[in-house]
Amino acid sequence: MSTMTELSGGPSLPQQRKLVTEIPGPASRELMARKRAAVADGIGTVMPVFAARAGGGIVEDVDGNSLIDFGSGIAVTSVGNSAEAVVRRASAQLARLTHTCAMVTPYESYVEVCEELARLTPGDHAKKSILLNSGAEAVENAVKIARYHTKRQAVVVFEHGYHGRTNLTMALTAKSMPYKHGFGPFAPEIYRVPMAYPYRWPTGPERCAEEAAAQVIDQISKQVGATETAAIVVEPVLGEGGFIVPARGFLPRIAAFAAEHGIVLVADEIQSGFCRTGQWFACEDEGIVPDLITTAKGIAGGLPLAAVTGRAEIMDATHVGGLGGTYGGNPVACAAALGSIETMRELDLAARARRIEEVMRPRLEALAAEHPLIGDVRGRGAMLAVEIVTPGTKDPDPRATAAVAAACHSAGLIVLTTGTYGNVLRFLPPLVIGEDLLGEGLDIVGEALAKV
Numbered sequence: 001m002s003t004m005t006e007l008s009g010g011p012s013l014p015q016q017r018k019l020v021t022e023i024p025g026p027a028s029r030e031l032m033a034r035k036r037a038a039v040a041d042g043i044g045t046v047m048p049v050f051a052a053r054a055g056g057g058i059v060e061d062v063d064g065n066s067l068i069d070f071g072s073g074i075a076v077t078s079v080g081n082s083a084e085a086v087v088r089r090a091s092a093q094l095a096r097l098t099h100t101c102a103m104v105t106p107y108e109s110y111v112e113v114c115e116e117l118a119r120l121t122p123g124d125h126a127k128k129s130i131l132l133n134s135g136a137e138a139v140e141n142a143v144k145i146a147r148y149h150t151k152r153q154a155v156v157v158f159e160h161g162y163h164g165r166t167n168l169t170m171a172l173t174a175k176s177m178p179y180k181h182g183f184g185p186f187a188p189e190i191y192r193v194p195m196a197y198p199y200r201w202p203t204g205p206e207r208c209a210e211e212a213a214a215q216v217i218d219q220i221s222k223q224v225g226a227t228e229t230a231a232i233v234v235e236p237v238l239g240e241g242g243f244i245v246p247a248r249g250f251l252p253r254i255a256a257f258a259a260e261h262g263i264v265l266v267a268d269e270i271q272s273g274f275c276r277t278g279q280w281f282a283c284e285d286e287g288i289v290p291d292l293i294t295t296a297k298g299i300a301g302g303l304p305l306a307a308v309t310g311r312a313e314i315m316d317a318t319h320v321g322g323l324g325g326t327y328g329g330n331p332v333a334c335a336a337a338l339g340s341i342e343t344m345r346e347l348d349l350a351a352r353a354r355r356i357e358e359v360m361r362p363r364l365e366a367l368a369a370e371h372p373l374i375g376d377v378r379g380r381g382a383m384l385a386v387e388i389v390t391p392g393t394k395d396p397d398p399r400a401t402a403a404v405a406a407a408c409h410s411a412g413l414i415v416l417t418t419g420t421y422g423n424v425l426r427f428l429p430p431l432v433i434g435e436d437l438l439g440e441g442l443d444i445v446g447e448a449l450a451k452v
């Protein structure tokens, strides 16, 4: 039987990369064979390594290899895996009660999370929240609420946007393969408009914000109809679309247009929120105050929780019983969220995210100067990325991107790819990662680039 020390991950896990087998090792390969037999093929695997425990900036696999974590389980474990306050609060809650259903007999932690969301999200207007299980469910509910409130149907989303894998959120998502391919028909009344993508804007980054905003406003006004539009749903920093930071000035123009026409502005901060970009929420960077904000991922340190938070009069628009779900705001997940928020406050993880950028960005820019494969370095805080292209062009090179990622994986660095063209290498370290590990991870990225 394992001892407690053997079991414990979290903050006590040694913060050192250590490879004791090839990657994947024999125990991972054996589990992978079982996975292939028992788990549907649709569930992909970034790195064929099975995790045993994790904490800080390290994931230890079942073969005893310690890997550097530049993925945070896709931007979830910002406070680190099994963070002390998350474990303490969630364990205590597990022993008290696991579920009564917030719609049957509510419990205090649900209310406390909603109170925290009202305090932490931008704007000093009266706010209310609902809690859900997943990011996609939060986006679905934001759309339901916006439609009910406005009595309009159209929803405007952006090129390169990603909002989830349910039927409505697939419709809201831009990229076909793998998210939508073969899964239609999709929900109607969804309209896609251009995103201010500076690196790929045809007339150059300087004109990007103004021209993109003009196109968006023109398309909504002329094709969708501003008075038909219930909501504009936007990621303040795009996640699965390739860590695109919209050109400065674009989002404020869109926000002003939405306000002028009574369109509900929904900021999807599921990936960019909760300190990831160096502020509690990425939309704060340009002073955007969304009407509704969707959160998930980083909110609860790894437990499934999501939320829609927004103007009280919009959130209260629907009839009683119109919103909810059996597990939404599960008490253990709420306790974990309170632990996660406590950790973010105590350790000032927004500042840690800014520090991660200070360390990483110059290193990534130096790599870009050395390797013409890197076409663009971008992102904010601890949500950074490089776009990989054919040298001398802007042609996306997803094969080279996959090769760089694979070389990183073999060297014991967990790194993810992303982007509409599959050519973006993204870096999402836990915000509690030590600077030694951060530096070592970047060394591995450099070596991988040199190899490819």
Ligand SMILES: Cc1ncc(COP(=O)(O)O)c(C=O)c1O
Binding pocket: 074, 134, 135, 136, 137, 139, 162, 163, 164, 165, 235, 239, 240, 268, 269, 270, 271, 272, 296, 297
């Ligand atoms: C911006 C954004 N919205 C929505 C989602 C969907 O969240 P979930 O996977 O929890 O349903 C994601 C997930 O990556 C996301 O990044």
